[in-house]
Amino acid sequence: MKWLCALCAPRIRYRRRSAKTWSVLILASLIAGAVIFPDIGRAREVVGFSPSASAGAIIIKVRERALFFVVGDGVAIRYRIAVPKRGKEWAGAAHVSGKYINPDWSPPPCVKADHPELPDIIPGGAPGNPMGARAITLDRLHIAIHGTSRKMRRSIGTAASYGCIRMLNEDVIDLFDRVRIGAPVLMIP
Structure with a gap:
């Protein structure tokens, strides 16, 4: 249960506890998390992950429609994506090449060809x-990990983009x- 402590502040001092005590503590933290962050279970969750994955890495699993941010020590944060x-x-x-807050958007040529009505x-x-x-841009042409408009929130969990990874804005x-x-960043089919 070390990973619970790594994500919380202040640090918790470990003591030997019975399995029943741990169960109660875990249940209480999950309930408290649901009260403090009511959408966290729906949008993102802390999961076990390969201990060999480097902390700070992003792993995208296309079939699972999931993006994992590796925290370290066999733990990652899982986000639902399009x-x-x-x-x-x-x-x-x-690799991550840039980070932008409320970015402007210019449709790439392939999008503009399919949707000529879009503004420049x-x-x-x-x-x-x-x-x-x-927007978190990648060192690939016209590819980013980004939020979504209200209209496109329903696309999360689907195959819907022109190459980008789409997330809920809060995620x-x-x-x-x-x-x-x-x-x-590693994209796995």
Whole structure:
């Protein structure tokens, strides 16, 4: 149960406890978490993860429609996401190249070709801006991990993007605050 402490402040001093005591403590922390962060179970959760994964890395599992931010010591934060649609998929390694708050959006050529009615630029914070509250750009052309507009929230959990990874705004804000520029990103089909 060491991972509970790593995510909470202040640090908790460990003592030997019975299995029943641990069960009560875990249940109490889950209930307290649900009260303090009512949407955390719906949007993101702390999960066990490969201990060999580097802390600070982002692992995207397309089939699971999940993005994992590796905290370390075999623990990650799992976020629900929308992944690229058929024909726009990609896999492999990348790195975080930039972080932007309320970014403007210019449709890439492939999006503009499919949707010529789109303006050349949509200002950050505008209702129709598909980037949402934050954008974490990758060192791949026109690819970002970003929030979503109100209209597109329903796309989370589907294959819907032109190559980007789409998250709920509250989740991308949380990830934005945790990830650093240069962090490794791995997309697994």
